[in-house]
Amino acid sequence: MDVVAQSNSLMTFSEHRECLPGEFQCRNGQCIPESQRCDLLPNCYDKSDEHDCKGFCNPNSTFQCYDGTCIPRYTLCDGHRDCPGKYHEDEQYGCSRREDRDGRNEEKKLCSNRSRKTCLDLYILDNKRVSNYYQIDPDGPDGPIPPFTVFCRMGRTRDEVVTIVHHDSEQSIYVRSNKDGPGSYSRVLVYSIGMDKIKALTNASKYCRQEISWQCSGTGFHFGSGKPSSWWLSWDGKPQYIWGGTKKNNSCGCAETGCRNPNYTCNCDAIPRFEWDKDEGYLEDKETLPVSEVRFGHTFRTGQYGYHRIGPLECMGNAIESNEKCTNTTRYMKCQTGHYVPNTYKCRYEFDPYGYHLGCRDVTHLRHCAMLLPPVRIMAKTYRRHRGIASLHQSSNASASCQNNGKNISKASRNSQFASVQQCVCILSE
16 A cells, blocks of 8 residues: 555656746756747756757847857846857947947046036036136047136126236237338237147137237327238137227227327327327127237337237136036946946945856946945855856855955855855955
8 A cells, every 4th residue: 555655656756737828848857938938047947948059049038149059138238248159249349229329328427537628627526616727628638629728717706707818918018110111010919839739728618808008109000091911810810800808809998098199090090100099998709819919010110119018818608508407416326347236235245146247247347346335244145046047145144254365355165956056245454
């Protein structure tokens, strides 16, 4: 009786139901969903669902390499070459993931990454309030012009912030020439930065201006005569027959406010020799600024001379006002490969069910972790895989020894029955 009963018991244990459509039958007779076949996770007790999978990868959760090798689909475009061979089809050029796109977009919004194109950006983004020399980058990190230094005059409000570029001729300079005729005197202005950098600044600014003054005796401009005697040159060397304080060609500022003689458009055109007057004001056309040279004529004879003074270039505001506020935080960190992962993986030494590192595949997320964790602290995590189901447990009593020059190190031990991994990160006090 005992032998018969035992035999019936063995027969009952070895019997299995017939698998239904849409199911896969393991070699031991177990039935599992067909969708779990060749997904890189053993679901059969005998792991037969992961046998003979080369070339038959699960399309739902895996990617099939050219040679038929199966890899997890989520590892595509993660900066690590998982497919064998020379083509690296899992890391094709230009491929990107949602995390990469989101990470790049959030990185652009960081205040630390936004270009300081003018002094106003320094005032807004960096809270600079002291007038001093600062570095700006008007065309941004992708432009051809490298960052350069300017003087920032900070005000009480953002409307009073001025970006200033100095030159070598800002003081009042006496003018007498050794010959007569139009434009016989020349003074070339040498700025503290190159003209290409100045134009990058004017393009990035809302508006710019430059004060210009001519204190005269017996000599003027005569813009409307057809043969001007004095003028200035734009940044690209083109003669400009206009003086400060007006926007009308062939005139000076007094043409709008009232000149000494109403028959003239400049005060200096009406002044006789041995008498003094002046024409001054701001030039405000940033397309022609800054002044590169001044030319004065008829300063040779007795009683014909003067003083010119050219102020520094001053720029205010931003050409493109950004209504989008910047932030000092982001949800993603950038791996050394250039890919992005959520910040939640920072300093986490863990593996996923496939045995891949969680976080950056190049383990960039494990750098500088000693600064984030308190000293003499042991974090132990137990990672278990059983029947294809993974679970992660934290254990405060886990036994591990860690030592690597007083920094981070990890050790793992596997148990063949449960395929468990015990890991620890140890921070040693200095």
